[in-house]
Amino acid sequence: MKPYKPPLDGRSAYDGMLLDFNERTKPPQNKVIRALEKFVRSQKLQVYPEYFDLEKKIADYAGVKADQIMITNGSDQGIDIIFRTFTEKGDKVIIPSPSFAMFYQCAQIVGNEIVSPLYKKDDLAFPLEEVLATIDERTKLVVVCNPNNPTGTAVSEADIEKIAKQAKGAIVYIDEAYFEFSKITAIPLINKYPNIIVTRTFSKAFGLASLRIGYVVAKAEYISEMLKIRGPYDVNMAAYYAACAALEDKKDMESYVKDVMESAKPLVEKFFAQNRIPYFISRSNFVLFRPNNPEKTMLLLEKNGALVRPQNKQTIENTLRVSIGTTKQMKKFIEIYKNDVLKNSKRRYAFLDRDGTLIFEPQDTYQVDSVKKLKILDGVIDGLQELKSRGYSLIMISNQDGLGTSSFPQENFRRPQEKMLKIFCDKGIVFDEVFVCPHLPNEPCNCRKPKTGLVEDFLRNANIDKTVSLVCGDRNSDQQFAENIGVSFVPMDTNGNFYKAIKSFLTKTI
Ligand SMILES: Cc1ncc(COP(=O)(O)O)c(C=O)c1O
Structure with a gap:
């Protein structure tokens, strides 16, 4: 056996906020x-x-x-x-x-x-x-x-x-x-x-x-x-x-608890949600969250005034746990996070093709234009969850030939699309953005993959970490699109196994 040694390392002398041991963050009454x-x-x-x-x-x-x-x-x-x-x-x-x-x-x-x-x-x-x-x-x-x-x-x-x-x-x-x-x-x-x-x-x-x-x-x-x-x-x-x-006199304890649970914690949750930092709903005075780069986030928080606790156990890989203190303290935590972490950290994105990659692409019509035709491919849920657990934000990018014309009305696209997103959402998988090019191959547009028109604005603001971001798709146009935006390409057989494709890339590169 080894002794249980929590990471104390002189923390009592730290002059920032101690948000790493789930203690009360102000002295007793x-x-x-x-x-x-x-x-x-x-x-x-x-x-x-x-x-x-x-x-x-x-x-x-x-x-x-x-x-x-x-x-x-x-x-x-x-x-x-x-x-x-x-x-x-x-x-x-x-x-x-x-x-x-x-x-x-x-x-x-x-x-x-x-x-x-x-x-x-x-x-x-x-x-x-x-x-x-x-x-x-x-x-x-x-x-x-x-x-x-x-x-x-x-x-x-x-x-x-x-x-x-x-x-x-x-x-x-x-x-x-x-x-x-x-x-x-x-x-x-x-x-x-x-x-x-x-x-x-x-x-x-x-x-x-x-x-x-x-x-x-x-x-x-x-x-x-x-x-x-x-x-x-x-x-x-x-x-x-x-x-x-x-x-x-329990009033002091009760008012502390009220401040933590009813005011400070909702503020932190709102901040995480607004900044698309995945977090887990907690019934206690601490919140587990999954930033893109946990180690760097922890160090930046520490350097700028807040200690949090890294968690790397099975099922909660790459998470940090922040103890919730008073509203005043958590406002400060949010400020530190905004100014010293978000401004400094790049995000990893997975740009994913849709048809033939995430859902079954019929080889006769190439169109999924009804809910009946919708079939999530093998390994997609696991693969998307794997990406999420590695801190990827998910972006869907798809060419839908002739969308909005009489042969492929918007409505026929919308229904299976919404159903698919709902299936993902029920599994805790949410796409940050969905980009669709509606043009036909012969139409002059600048948004049809491999062109990059659809994502140009997005990329300008995304602070993307190109060293680990990826495009996954089953076509040459996906591969070229990856080259055009300067990130790795993860090849996928049409209607193949998404998890296998993703997993082999992640094991090789990260
Ligand atoms: C779940 C749980 N049980 C027990 C303890 C230990 O608390 P105590 O200080 O009472 O020993 C902790 C402390 O972090 C805890 O998180």
């Missing part, structure tokens, strides 16, 4: 500071901890009884104790991936067999069906990180019930570190499904990450078992006083 000051001056630092009624205070906050709470040294300790109490070496545990590193770390400490169904590539939804299908009598623990770090996606209460029912012989462990942001909780389910255990933390919305305090919620008998593993003084008294003060 004054009451917490005053409680800590009082403790430091109390002449009690030399006395071992005693937690009085903290469990009761947390229980009231969480809506359970005091004997259903165990406080821990951060929720990290709760995770460790859960794995060590309820699993043994060789036991099967299900940890959907990608997720928070400590789950895998704790499972490895025990020596569990880890099974990791993958979050869905399109929208990073929880892989419910796979998890349900994977549960068997050897399964001792199922982890549901809700919302999940780093995807930001959440599982509904109803789906948690399905898992709890299916995994009767196992613990269903729900990590609710971000509960205050998502407001989704499985705690009310514990009465009905006693195999559910929940952890939460004071590290995030309450802002006490440095003090290390979290808690586990479970049925009382389980808490008694877990307390055999936790040390009697594992939570320190500074954390104790800070947590008590934080719970005494």
Whole structure:
């Protein structure tokens, strides 16, 4: 095993915004500071901890009884104790991936067999069906990180019930570190499904990450078992006083959460959408996004005042995770992004022919003029998704001979075209632009491929990275078009397999 070493590297001395660890981005309320000051001056630092009624205070906050709470040294300790109490070496545990590193770390400490169904590539939804299908009598623990770090996606209460029912012989462990942001909780389910255990933390919305305090919620008998593993003084008294003060007045936490979720996050999402930077919908105080060049973006953000966290795990390749802070801070983040990243970064484009490349081109009429004739070719969805996951923006460019004439009315083009775009859109694939030349081969126009008239304005503003941009098509005119705009050509057999063509190009060149 290797130690879990988050990329700290002197970040506490960084004087820009720390948007890389999903912390609260402003200090906790004054009451917490005053409680800590009082403790430091109390002449009690030399006395071992005693937690009085903290469990009761947390229980009231969480809506359970005091004997259903165990406080821990951060929720990290709760995770460790859960794995060590309820699993043994060789036991099967299900940890959907990608997720928070400590789950895998704790499972490895025990020596569990880890099974990791993958979050869905399109929208990073929880892989419910796979998890349900994977549960068997050897399964001792199922982890549901809700919302999940780093995807930001959440599982509904109803789906948690399905898992709890299916995994009767196992613990269903729900990590609710971000509960205050998502407001989704499985705690009310514990009465009905006693195999559910929940952890939460004071590290995030309450802002006490440095003090290390979290808690586990479970049925009382389980808490008694877990307390055999936790040390009697594992939570320190500074954390104790800070947590008590934080719970005494929740208004500060609530207004922070409101600012993050209802004002700051929508601003960042709007900015990403407007600038066609793909991002994933999140139920928490962080957003995963996929810029064209993640490494360069991260470095430029860092240099200019914001740290974000790179993510390169399977299904979330080439993404960055930004923690959402206050509205004021996120306005600053957007400014930095606009001025120091967007102005400096080139984008990679895939110019794609349509007929014979993305959809079946009939070899008799060469026209797809009805929805009936529309057939998406093999490998197109996978190929387009592959391009997207590599940061390509998609541009469709097609010659449609005689479009708008009586032999090929606009309407006959529009219907299959809209249907095709809808099929792509349902798979999360959106084209930035669609360019169509409607002229016949013998008409004098400057827009019919291989001529470049259709894209000239676009190319002027596109800030295109020609070293990796491409044209993919099945005709000589596509090849010549690629030469004319100065990018690589990816050849494709007419009505062939798009994924194969794209994949072989990407493996060779990038
Ligand atoms: C999903 C998840 N669980 C638990 C933790 C650990 O939190 P704590 O500071 O309470 O140990 C984190 C921290 O980033 C997290 O993202």
